[in-house]
Amino acid sequence: MSLSRSPSPVPGSGGWSSPGLNIPSSGRSSPTKHYSGSNGTPVMWESARLKATGAPGYPSFSTQNHGFFTRHMRRISSSLPRFNVDPQSAEREKLGRGRWSVENMPMLGRLRRIAARMGRKMKIRLLILFLVFFSLLLFYNTPLIYYWRRTSWLGGGQKFVIILAANVGGGVMEWKGAREWAIERDSVRNKKKYVARWGYDLEIVDMSTKKRYAHEWRESWEKVDFIRTSLRKYPKAEWIWWLDLNTFIMEPSYSLQDHIFNNLQKHVYRDINEYNPLNITHPLNDGYLDAESRSPVGDGDSSSVNLILPQDCSGFNLGSFFIRRGAWTDRLLDVWWDPVAYEQKHMEWEHKEQDALEQLYTAQPWIRKHTGFLPQRMINSFPTGACSENGNDTRIHYDQKDRDFLVNMAGCEWGRDCWGEMYNFRELSYYLNRSLWERFKEDLVAVIWFKLTGQKVKL
Numbered sequence: 086m087s088l089s090r091s092p093s094p095v096p097g098s099g100g101w102s103s104p105g106l107n108i109p110s111s112g113r114s115s116p117t118k119h120y121s122g123s124n125g126t127p128v129m130w131e132s133a134r135l136k137a138t139g140a141p142g143y144p145s146f147s148t149q150n151h152g153f154f155t156r157h158m159r160r161i162s163s164s165l166p167r168f169n170v171d172p173q174s175a176e177r178e179k180l181g182r183g184r185w186s187v188e189n190m191p192m193l194g195r196l197r198r199i200a201a202r203m204g205r206k207m208k209i210r211l212l213i214l215f216l217v218f219f220s221l222l223l224f225y226n227t228p229l230i231y232y233w234r235r236t237s238w239l240g241g242g243q244k245f246v247i248i249l250a251a252n253v254g255g256g257v258m259e260w261k262g263a264r265e266w267a268i269e270r271d272s273v274r275n276k277k278k279y280v281a282r283w284g285y286d287l288e289i290v291d292m293s294t295k296k297r298y299a300h301e302w303r304e305s306w307e308k309v310d311f312i313r314t315s316l317r318k319y320p321k322a323e324w325i326w327w328l329d330l331n332t333f334i335m336e337p338s339y340s341l342q343d344h345i346f347n348n349l350q351k352h353v354y355r356d357i358n359e360y361n362p363l364n365i366t367h368p369l370n371d372g373y374l375d376a377e378s379r380s381p382v383g384d385g386d387s388s389s390v391n392l393i394l395p396q397d398c399s400g401f402n403l404g405s406f407f408i409r410r411g412a413w414t415d416r417l418l419d420v421w422w423d424p425v426a427y428e429q430k431h432m433e434w435e436h437k438e439q440d441a442l443e444q445l446y447t448a449q450p451w452i453r454k455h456t457g458f459l460p461q462r463m464i465n466s467f468p469t470g471a472c473s474e475n476g477n478d479t480r481i482h483y484d485q486k487d488r489d490f491l492v493n494m495a496g497c498e499w500g501r502d503c504w505g506e507m508y509n510f511r512e513l514s515y516y517l518n519r520s521l522w523e524r525f526k527e528d529l530v531a532v533i534w535f536k537l538t539g540q541k542v543k544l
Contacts, residue, residue, distance in 0.1 A: 231281060231284050232284070233284070234282075234283055234284030235284035235285075236284075237321070240283070240284050240342075241342060242283050242284025242285050243284065243285075243286065243319075243321050243322070244321070244322060244323040244324060245285045245286070245322065245323070245324050245326060245341055246285065246286045246287075246288055246315055246319045246322040246324070246325050246326070247276060247279075247280060247285055247286070247287050247288070247326045247328060248288045248290060248308075248311055248312065248315055248325060248326070248327050248328065249272070249273065249276050249287065249288070249289045249290070249328050249330065250290060250292045250308065250311075250327070250328065250329050250330050251269055251273065251289050251290065251291055251292060251330055252265075252269070252291070252292050252330060264503070264504040265503075265504075267504055267507075268330065268331065268503055268504055268507050269330060271333070271507055271508075271511055272330050272331070272332065272333065272507070273289060275333055275334055275337075275511070276289075276328065276334065278337060279334050279337050282337060283340045283341070285341070286319055286322065288311075288315050288318070288319075290307075290311045292307060292308075292330075306422070306437060306438045308327060308403070308438065309418050309421050309422045309438065310422070312325055312327065312408060312418060313415075313418050316410055316414075322410060323409060323410055324341075324346070324407050324408070324409055324410075325407065325408050325409075325410075326341070326405070326406075326407050327403065327405065327406055327407075327408070328404070328405055328491075329404040329405070329493065329495070331404075331493060331494040331495065331497060331503060331507070332404060332405060332465075332491055332492070332493045332494070333491065333492050333494075333507060333510050333511060333514065334490070334491050334514075335466075335483075335488070335489060335490060335491060335492055335510065335513070335514045335517070336488055336489070336490050336491075336514075336517075336518070337514075337518065338518065339490050344463075344490060345393075345407075345459070345463070345464070349387040349390070350387040352459060352460075352463065353387055353390055353393060353457035353458065353459060354457065354458055354459075355381065355382040355383050355385070355390070355456075355457050355458075356381040356382055357458065358381065359458075360396055360458070360480065362396060362397075362398055362399060362400055363400040363401075363443060365443075365446070365447055367381060367453070368380060368381045368453070369450050369453070371450075374450055377454050378450040378451070378453070378454055383453070383454040383455070384454070387457070389454070389455055390409075390455060390456070390457040391408065391409045391411055391413045391414055391417075391455040391456075392406070392407070392408050392409070392414075392417070392452075392455060392456045392457070393406060393407040393408075393456075393457050393458070393459055394406045394456065394457075394458055394459070395458065395459050395460070395461040395463070395464055395465040396458060396461060397461055397465070397467065397471075397472055397481055397495070398472035398474070398475070398478065398481060399436075399472070400439075400443055401439055401442055401443050401446075402439070402461070402465055402493075402495065403438065403439045403442070404465060404493045404495050405464045405465040405491060405493055406464075407464075413451075413455055417445075417452065420445060420449075421438065421441060421442060421445065430444070460480070461480060461481050462480065462481070462482075462483070462484065462487070462489050463489075463490060464490060464491055465491060465493050466481070466482065466483035466484075466489040466490075466491060466492045466493065467481050467482050467483065467492070467493060467495060468482070468483060468492060468494055468497075468506050468510070469482055469483075470497070470501045470506070471493075471494070471495050471496050471497075471501075483510075485513065485517070488517065492510050494506045494507060494510075531543070
């Protein structure tokens, strides 16, 4: 159908007012000067007319690197700031020029927009980073870490059982008051947090006096029975760690493996002459003894150590000690609990089962061969009030600078304040083991607030 037969929108003109619509060609060619408009005058584009008349226009832009701009102009332009100029206020004071536009877009839409602009490699990297972060968060904030550290082929936590000596009834002489209940509550909570962190087992036992035999009362001797019971209850346990109630783990970030057992040969000494407050003659030199019994270090192999003890200023201290499962331990517990020896010697043994073990170590060579000692401050530091006859002893007393593992308020019931000592060490442990966020709040924010307002605030 010919375009010339179509009615013209302009009456009497005989053609279209737009150039190129009434030509016989397909309409793809550009309009030129010989095409006439509705008024018969040549049709010219506005830019050509301005150029012909010499009117000033926009300066042209040219570059020698057309390829670079062709490839990257769209990316560069999309990253440039966008300005939102209101036409009604365009002639007003120039306060809004150059500012970033605030688009009224929801946060989800903005995130989608940012994600749409990212490359594929960046999206994959961010996804991997998110999965790693989420996995770590899930691992450390769920029971997964507990079971990870318990397994024998990963953390090995099930090899250790902590026995905590509680005293539900208050002993023989008196009942527990509010302070005694508070001490027990803090001590139990401290041990529960520690075993939950490292995957150990905790056995809380009642040390209130029970009549084991018809003719005797053995307060504190029951630890022998409790150790035997725990070995039966936890068949996978290799080591039993006995703790008295008046103990507090100061450094819960220390695992028993890293602190002691991964390098037992380095930490344990077999020759008691290195620190011998009891002046026990060692080693024995009787001719009928074998070479290991006459040696000051036994066979010299740390794997043969079945009993690990600390020593304080008075000798053996059983407020914190380790004993290993085995036939040797079963034999020791039988001899240790022997009612005949108790009947004959209990009036002479002021420290009860502790003095009994010292007697067995002195008289029995087979016990010496498998007994090792740890420096006291490694598992059983004392506060300054204990063993203080000779002043502060660097072998015995707690040192904050060295971050000692555990403190034992031994003998605090004899003239010292057990609750005061427990409270002070609890607060000190919290202070020393604060996280980075807690340090920021307490050491910076709280201090600045105090200087500004004069008020102390606990964040």
